Amino acid sequence: MYNLLKKVILCSVVLLLMVIPNISLAKSSVNVEKISHNLMTSEQGDTYLHIEINTNREVKNFSIQENPNNKYQLIFNIEDAQISNISRQEKLDGNIAKKVFLQEKKDTVQGKIYLQEEVNNNYKIYSLGKKGIAIDIFNSVVNTPVASDVALSNVKNKIITIDPGHGGSDSGAVGPNGYTEKEGTFAISQKVASILNQSGAKVVMTRDSDVDVYGPNASARNELQARVDVGNNANSDIFVSIHCNAFVNPAANGTQTFYYGSSYQGQRLAQSIQEKMIEANGLRDRGISTCNFYVVKHSYMPAVLIETAFITNYDEEALLSDDEWQTTMAKAIAEGINEYFSN
Incomplete structure (x- = not known):
């Protein structure tokens, strides 16, 4: 009788132990x-x-x-x-x-x-x-629309790809006080997009946040091609890549715009934007130059790459991180785009 009682108690304990985990799972968070x-x-x-x-x-x-x-x-x-x-x-x-x-x-x-x-x-x-x-x-800060002082009637219904340089795992160049190129390019690009959208353009961004366009750890070629694909797949009228310049000598300064050598329309676009930026920012005019940069060379449409200012220059790094200056540059770039479409 005693042994039978022991068996009953032991079985009851085993059954209880089997049920408890199931109860826990049913209430898992x-x-x-x-x-x-x-x-x-x-x-x-x-x-x-x-x-x-x-x-x-x-x-x-x-x-x-x-x-x-x-x-x-x-x-x-x-x-x-x-x-x-x-x-x-x-x-x-x-x-x-x-x-x-x-x-x-x-x-x-x-x-x-x-x-x-x-x-x-x-x-x-x-x-x-x-x-x-x-x-x-x-x-x-971001939600307030950036208004242009000039009516940008020529960009209406145009498809414009804006490419904020770098992003995600690629910070781009870094200024002496730690401001990164990817921050500056994205801030200015967002403002350019806001102005153009208000004027009736259809803006396509290669990136809408701090991410790699192709994906983390992609090769440089894959990342750049992913940006080109955004513009090409959208059948864009123009492609505008926005960057900050850098050099080992912190005294280097100024604004410059690049285009692909064989593209006459690219040259026109670069000239229009460069002139508007220099009028607005008063920095050294480094002019327009031909280049073989991947995103400019492989875009199907007229394309330019803008070097807004030198992030490695103490004074220009301060400008690049300033919200008001970013707005000034964004207006100038948008007005340069509008000028290009006027002809």
Whole structure:
């Protein structure tokens, strides 16, 4: 009888141990598996930061609010969740927000988004179904349209590819104070696109955020061809690549525009843009020159590569990182494009 009782108790324990893991699995939490972001444009032409928090299943309970103790932060919570084996910090676009940081608090994943400006209540959070959740943030730095002082009637209905040089794993040249070429080119390119869009042009960007166009760790040829493909596949009327110049001697300075040697239309486009930029910025006029740069040579349409200023020059690095100067250059480039289409 005693042995029979022992067997009954032992079987009961084994059954209980088998059931407990199943109960645990049934109540397993959502796993946060990836953070990604893009700069996007709404139907009204507003640019906003789109952040996706990708999970292994649908998120049922989530929320977002301003940090009451920090006016430059948004805090979002995903309940019944945990973080997978991923980086808990993601660098964002730099114009609207700097970074997002994840942490676990009991059964909740909490994220902090560090903004460039004070929270302006212009944000939203919503479900992506089984993909997770998304957060959209509008910000006046990028969201405010850049108006040109000149009516750009000639660009209406033109397809224009704007190529912000470098990006993603390729920072481009770096200034003495740490400002990167990819930051400067993207800021100016976004403003050029805003002006042209307002004037009725159809602008195609080779990249809409800080990413490699072809993909991480691509060869230089593949990356450059991916940019060319954007313009060629869109049947663009022109291709404009925007860069910052660099040289070992920090005294090097000025603005220059390149075109492919056998392209008369490319030469016209380069001349129009160069003249407008020099009128606007007052820097040394390095003129226009022929080149064999890949994106200029392999584009099917007239193409130019602009060297806005020298990022390795202390004074010009400061200009390149200045929002007002970026706007001045963007207007000049857009007006140069408009001048090209006038003939």
